Amino acid sequence: MSEIEVKSYTVVVAIPHRWLRQVVERIFSSARVDCVCVENSDELYQSIDENTALTIVDVFSYSQYYRDIFTELKQRNAGLSIVALVSASNRSYQYELTTAGASAIVVKENADEELIPALVQVLQDREFNDAVARLMESQKQFITLIKEEVNLMGKENGNIFGKRFGRRSFLKGSAAAAAIAGVAVASPGNVVKKALAVGEEAAAVSTSEDQIFSGACRSGCNGGCLLKLHVRDEKLVKTSFGELPDEEYNKRICLKGLSHVQRVYDSNRLKYPLKRVGTRGSGEWEQISWDEAITTITDKWQELWKDYGQSSVALITGSGNLGGVHGGNALAWLRKALGMTKIDNATDAAIISFSAKALGTSAAYNSNELLDMQNAKCIISWGNNLTESNLQSWRFVANAKEKGAKLIVIDTIYTTTASKADKFVSVRPGTDAVLAMSMMNVAIAEDLIDKEFIKSSTVGPFLVKESDGKFLRLSDLGQLAEGDPDSIVVRGQDGKIGLPTEIADPVISGTYTVNELKVTTAFDLLKGRVADYPPEKAQEICDVPADTIRELLHIYVENSPSTIFMGYGLDHYVNGHYNVMSVMALAMITGNLGKRGASCGCLLPIDAFWANSGVYGMSEGTPGPTVSILHMEDVLDNGKFGDIPVTLKSLFISSSNPIGNAANYNKILEMIDRMELVVVSDITMSDSAQYADIVLPAAHWFEANDIFGAYSPNPYVYLQEKALEPLYESKPDFEICKMITQKLGLAKEYNITDMEFIEKYLDGPGAKAKGITLESMKKNKAARVLPKPFVHGEGGVFPTTTGRAQFYLEQPAPAYDYGQDWDVEKERLPVLFEPPTEAWHENPLFKKYPFVLVQEHTRWRTHTQWGHAPWLRELDPEPIVKINPLDAEPRGIKNGDIVRVFN
Ligand SMILES: Nc1nc2c(c(=O)[nH]1)N[C@H]1C(S)=C(S)[C@@H](COP(=O)(O)OP(=O)(O)OC[C@H]3O[C@@H](n4cnc5c(=O)[nH]c(N)nc54)[C@H](O)[C@@H]3O)O[C@H]1N2
Ligand SMILES: Nc1nc2c(c(=O)[nH]1)N[C@H]1C(S)=C(S)[C@@H](COP(=O)(O)OP(=O)(O)OC[C@H]3O[C@@H](n4cnc5c(=O)[nH]c(N)nc54)[C@H](O)[C@@H]3O)O[C@H]1N2
Ligand code: SF4
Numbered sequence: 025m026s027e028i029e030v031k032s033y034t035v036v037v038a039i040p041h042r043w044l045r046q047v048v049e050r051i052f053s054s055a056r057v058d059c060v061c062v063e064n065s066d067e068l069y070q071s072i073d074e075n076t077a078l079t080i081v082d083v084f085s086y087s088q089y090y091r092d093i094f095t096e097l098k099q100r101n102a103g104l105s106i107v108a109l110v111s112a113s114n115r116s117y118q119y120e121l122t123t124a125g126a127s128a129i130v131v132k133e134n135a136d137e138e139l140i141p142a143l144v145q146v147l148q149d150r151e152f153n154d155a156v157a158r159l160m161e162s163q164k165q166f167i168t169l170i171k172e173e174v175n176l177m178g179k180e181n182g183n184i185f186g187k188r189f190g191r192r193s194f195l196k197g198s199a200a201a202a203a204i205a206g207v208a209v210a211s212p213g214n215v216v217k218k219a220l221a222v223g224e225e226a227a228a229v230s231t232s233e234d235q236i237f238s239g240a241c242r243s244g245c246n247g248g249c250l251l252k253l254h255v256r257d258e259k260l261v262k263t264s265f266g267e268l269p270d271e272e273y274n275k276r277i278c279l280k281g282l283s284h285v286q287r288v289y290d291s292n293r294l295k296y297p298l299k300r301v302g303t304r305g306s307g308e309w310e311q312i313s314w315d316e317a318i319t320t321i322t323d324k325w326q327e328l329w330k331d332y333g334q335s336s337v338a339l340i341t342g343s344g345n346l347g348g349v350h351g352g353n354a355l356a357w358l359r360k361a362l363g364m365t366k367i368d369n370a371t372d373a374a375i376i377s378f379s380a381k382a383l384g385t386s387a388a389y390n391s392n393e394l395l396d397m398q399n400a401k402c403i404i405s406w407g408n409n410l411t412e413s414n415l416q417s418w419r420f421v422a423n424a425k426e427k428g429a430k431l432i433v434i435d436t437i438y439t440t441t442a443s444k445a446d447k448f449v450s451v452r453p454g455t456d457a458v459l460a461m462s463m464m465n466v467a468i469a470e471d472l473i474d475k476e477f478i479k480s481s482t483v484g485p486f487l488v489k490e491s492d493g494k495f496l497r498l499s500d501l502g503q504l505a506e507g508d509p510d511s512i513v514v515r516g517q518d519g520k521i522g523l524p525t526e527i528a529d530p531v532i533s534g535t536y537t538v539n540e541l542k543v544t545t546a547f548d549l550l551k552g553r554v555a556d557y558p559p560e561k562a563q564e565i566c567d568v569p570a571d572t573i574r575e576l577l578h579i580y581v582e583n584s585p586s587t588i589f590m591g592y593g594l595d596h597y598v599n600g601h602y603n604v605m606s607v608m609a610l611a612m613i614t615g616n617l618g619k620r621g622a623s624c625g626c627l628l629p630i631d632a633f634w635a636n637s638g639v640y641g642m643s644e645g646t647p648g649p650t651v652s653i654l655h656m657e658d659v660l661d662n663g664k665f666g667d668i669p670v671t672l673k674s675l676f677i678s679s680s681n682p683i684g685n686a687a688n689y690n691k692i693l694e695m696i697d698r699m700e701l702v703v704v705s706d707i708t709m710s711d712s713a714q715y716a717d718i719v720l721p722a723a724h725w726f727e728a729n730d731i732f733g734a735y736s737p738n739p740y741v742y743l744q745e746k747a748l749e750p751l752y753e754s755k756p757d758f759e760i761c762k763m764i765t766q767k768l769g770l771a772k773e774y775n776i777t778d779m780e781f782i783e784k785y786l787d788g789p790g791a792k793a794k795g796i797t798l799e800s801m802k803k804n805k806a807a808r809v810l811p812k813p814f815v816h817g818e819g820g821v822f823p824t825t826t827g828r829a830q831f832y833l834e835q836p837a838p839a840y841d842y843g844q845d846w847d848v849e850k851e852r853l854p855v856l857f858e859p860p861t862e863a864w865h866e867n868p869l870f871k872k873y874p875f876v877l878v879q880e881h882t883r884w885r886t887h888t889q890w891g892h893a894p895w896l897r898e899l900d901p902e903p904i905v906k907i908n909p910l911d912a913e914p915r916g917i918k919n920g921d922i923v924r925v926f927n
């Protein structure tokens with residue numbers, strides 16, 4: 025960071041929007057006031073001293089909370105005047121800013137009228153008297169300047185803003201300016217002309233000089249959009265949607281996809297390897313070379329291995345980079361080669377782990393492709409906030425609705441998605457399992473089940489032995505049986521026992537004795553559990569009226585084929601898999617699976633392509649154990665995860681931001697505290713990077729070659745072409761992993777380029793079976809990997825261990841098996857209800873903590889990503905708490921108030 029020379033009585037302008045900043049700069053120079061412009065909070069702090077009279081701070085654009093910024097500024101100069109620029113006119117916010125130390129607040133949208141009077145007001149009692157007079161004179165000039173600038177921009181860019189610019193469009197103008205600031209980091213010169221090519225409007229100015237590369241937006245948002253990367257003079261100037269082979273999947277990307285220019289050229293990007301010099305989290309860093317960084321890391325790890333074994337070094341990874349090469353695989357290889365422990369973030373576990381058991385073994389998500397939504401006559405969005413968290417999927421639901429499908433939304437709060445529903449059902453948090461059980465209760469009581477489907481395609485007719493909970497097999501029949509002893513048998517209406525292929529009409533109810541073994545049908549066992557939840561009883565637990573439960577079931581069954589689009593709202597609670605089990609069982613017994621329009625899952629039909637593509641076969645090394653982040657305190661105290669010994673001393677965090685997003689922030693900080701070396705590899709200075717000992721700058725997705733096809737509702741793999749050179753000293757993740765293994769002399773198979781890695785991928789049986797080659801990928805950029813149309817479990821045959829949809833599990837297993845006690849019987853069937861551990865109205869603590877906080881995934885960000893993108897910050901400048909008016913009113917809380925949330 026270069027030192028900034030400060031003259032006497034300066035004004036410091038901290039406005040990241042280049043255009044607005046320049047206008048303000050010109051105003052001050054016309055009033056002959058010394059003015060320093062800074063680009064980020066570090067520069068801001070450095071430029072404030074006792075000679076600074078005033079600073080203008082654009083509050084939203086700093087990653088730090090403004091109160092901290094103001095406090096820091098006042099520490100440097102107690103008498104400093106601060107003019108805060110804000111995006112929204114919100115009175116309580118302005119009050120809050122004032123109490124935090126701002127001398128005046130200016131709403132950016134009204135800057136032409138408010139800024140100069142505010143400046144005059146705060147400067148009047150300073151030794152700026154002449155300047156103040158000149159400033160007042162320049163008020164007119166200020167407005168003229170804004171207009172001039174706008175006209176100039178309009179002329180240079182096909183009149184994009186010229187005509188429509190007025191006070192109301194100030195924000196829009198500054199958004200365009202922000203994009204310019206982004207590109208300007210890397211490309212001075214005529215930035216206005218070069219960089220205005222942003223957003224849909226800018227399509228008009230995209231020129232044929234642009235080189236177009238294929239890219240994937242791979243943030244883990246459930247979108248997985250194919251992008252076109254528009255590159256001019258080696259700079260990214262714009263992102264737009266890329267066409268997929270199936271027209272129906274085309275046509276849109278979201279605001280995040282459109283604002284990648286601001287992520288690539290984000291001033292918060294990590295530029296060089298850094299070594300911590302102050303205490304952890306103090307923000308004091310020293311720039312070091314890559315060689316020093318890698319040597320420091322590997323020396324320390326080797327020392328730890330000697331003392332504590334290889335599992336003392338742990339990997340934490342997440343969804344920051346879902347590329348096949350640079351994301352999951354590079355890190356999986358690194359982990360295997362080094363024998364690293366994995367600390368699992370415990371996110372999304374309930375749906376992922378249970379749906380694989382219930383509806384398919386190899387794929388994590390089990391559902392029909394999105395396009396099939398149009399065949400559904402009823403869609404239940406269950407614990408799913410489609411209009412925020414499934415931006416690419418929502419329109420398929422909206423289209424189905426237009427075609428006449430009924431949309432039911434089951435949520436704890438009235439979301440935007442709920443506002444689009446034919447029926448919104450509000451459920452008490454954490455009780456969906458009971459709701460689904462009760463719907464099954466009604467279905468069984470009123471004979472609204474699909475017996476044919478239960479017989480042919482579920483485990484319903486299988487006979488469960490009382491002795492061990494396993495299905496009756498040929499081997500249990502002794503002398504009577506011929507054939508594969510492992511084959512499961514069923515019972516005919518006439519009492520004959522045989523293979524399902526031999527018995528056309530098996531029984532699904534009854535308890536029998538076969539060869540002296542007492543057996544009951546799996547369907548009856550389910551029925552037994554379901555019997556505990558008649559609607560009147562369920563109503564008490566889940567707070568849904570009994571009649572609504574009946575009505576829900578009727579809509580769902582009578583409008584079949586029905587699709588349940590499940591979301592992670594079901595996942596948020598202890599034993600969330602019970603919710604998932606019950607909801608999936610409902611789909612199974614009503615036959616709403618395995619056909620067009622009938623599906624139950626997250627609508628991410630991820631294909632086995634990835635699992636069997638052959639690259640997981642690196643011969644060297646054995647990965648260390650997997651430890652749940654929820655048990656870290658135990659692990660660190662006892663040196664054991666259940667029965668598994670593991671002494672953790674160092675963390676390698678890559679593509680994840682656990683300090684920003686793992687449960688219980690304080691515990692995560694404690695974990696960090698107890699480590700000897702914390703390494704974070706990220707593209708920005710994330711919350712986690714701020715607490716690292718060594719920070720490694722990773723390249724952005726567009727700065728390397730990759731192949732992508734994960735966590736996406738589109739049935740494709742994409743080729744992601746390297747469009748840009750890695751900025752500054754950043755390196756792609758795969759390169760970073762390679763530097764580590766090479767230093768340690770490990771994983772020689774790794775010593776290839778990313779393109780060679782992709783070739784290896786495409787050499788696997790998964791790609792071969794689909795006729796996908798590197799050549800075809802280079803030509804087409806995207807390849808469909810699922811048959812069209814894709815219906816999961818088509819014809820009632822599911823990729824599970826029994827080939828059927830399973831509401832009864834012969835061999836349940838915990839997601840993390842560390843030798844803990846668990847009840848096999850309980851886990852075989854949906855559900856014996858357990859209330860959430862804390863957030864429960866019968867919990868005595870509820871008196872003190874009467875609210876349940878539900879954390880929303882917003883459309884403006886993906887988890888902790890995009891937080892710095894100015895366009896999105898303008899639209900979503902600050903955290904918002906939504907509270908029911910019935911709860912707010914007695915507490916004197918009004919719309920727009922500032923509230924404090926704590927637990
Ligand atoms: N824009 C954007 N999109 C994203 C993401 C993002 O960060 N931003 N993240 C992606 C990822 S990784 C995930 S996992 C998904 C998550 O997205 P979703 O699957 O939509 O899950 P959530 O947003 O966690 O919660 C969904 C809804 O469940 C409700 N809910 C909470 N508790 C309960 C309950 O007990 N019962 C019921 N019925 N509803 C409840 C919440 O009010 C919320 O409206 O989104 C993906 N898509
Ligand atoms: N506060 C909060 N907590 C959450 C959620 C939330 O929405 N908000 N969502 C929950 C859910 S459902 C999930 S799945 C998890 C997700 O948790 P994470 O997977 O940790 O997701 P992100 O917060 O997006 O963090 C990803 C990190 O990777 C970095 N990154 C991006 N690209 C790259 C790259 O190419 N290389 C490297 N090395 N790093 C990169 C980003 O800058 C960011 O710091 O969080 C859970 N917890
Ligand atoms: S953030 Fe998600 S929905 Fe938006 S462009 Fe990227 S992948 Fe698509």
Ligand SMILES: [Mo]
Nearest residue numbers: 244371372592
């Ligand atoms: Mo997630």
